[in-house]
Amino acid sequence: MNRRIFLQGVTLILGVPGAVVPIPSLLAAGEMALTVEPLRKSHQQWKALLSVAAFEILFEEQTEEPGSSELNQEQRRGTYICAACYLPLFESQHKYESGTGWPSFTQPIAGHVATRPDYSLLFRRTEYHCARCGGHQGHIFGDGPLPRKERWCNNGLALQFVVHTDPLPPLRS
Numbered sequence: 001m002n003r004r005i006f007l008q009g010v011t012l013i014l015g016v017p018g019a020v021v022p023i024p025s026l027l028a029a030g031e032m033a034l035t036v037e038p039l040r041k042s043h044q045q046w047k048a049l050l051s052v053a054a055f056e057i058l059f060e061e062q063t064e065e066p067g068s069s070e071l072n073q074e075q076r077r078g079t080y081i082c083a084a085c086y087l088p089l090f091e092s093q094h095k096y097e098s099g100t101g102w103p104s105f106t107q108p109i110a111g112h113v114a115t116r117p118d119y120s121l122l123f124r125r126t127e128y129h130c131a132r133c134g135g136h137q138g139h140i141f142g143d144g145p146l147p148r149k150e151r152w153c154n155n156g157l158a159l160q161f162v163v164h165t166d167p168l169p170p171l172r173s
């Protein structure tokens with residue numbers, strides 16, 4: 001399936017009241033092509049495979065406490081994969097220290113994440129999730145480093161890190 005997500009017009013409202021910051025590169029791209037086949041599993045099936053905390057983040061859109069993830073300190077070269085289905089989502093060269101207490105990246109692996117508007121707080125944010133299993137990962141903000149200015153703010157429990165000397169695990173089916 002070559003699903004295309006139309007992102008034109010996406011704007012983000014940051015933690016500063018009243019501040020509306022667009023994400024230039026997403027706006028310029030206009031749309032993002034997904035490159036993976038969806039994996040359809042029930043929430044019950046995922047619940048049996050994941051820890052309670054990971055399940056609540058990935059499939060009930062909870063957010064972990066800032067500073068709680070050991071991935072904040074991870075600086076080795078490697079790949080960050082979805083903790084549910086094992087799809088690679090981020091490469092270590094795009095990780096940076098945002099100071100927020102959550103693992104943060106300047107960009108995902110193209111086509112491996114999908115986004116949608118999130119109105120669960122009083123303002124609009126852009127949620128993103130694994131394009132394969134739909135597992136919630138985090139939110140995108142427009143205050144990241146140049147040139148993209150994106151901050152992909154991820155829950156550590158929604159990811160697993162695979163150091164570059166280890167093979168990536170096969171995708172869960």
Ligand SMILES: [Zn+2]
Pocket residue numbers: 082083084085086087130131132133134135
């Ligand atoms: Zn996944």
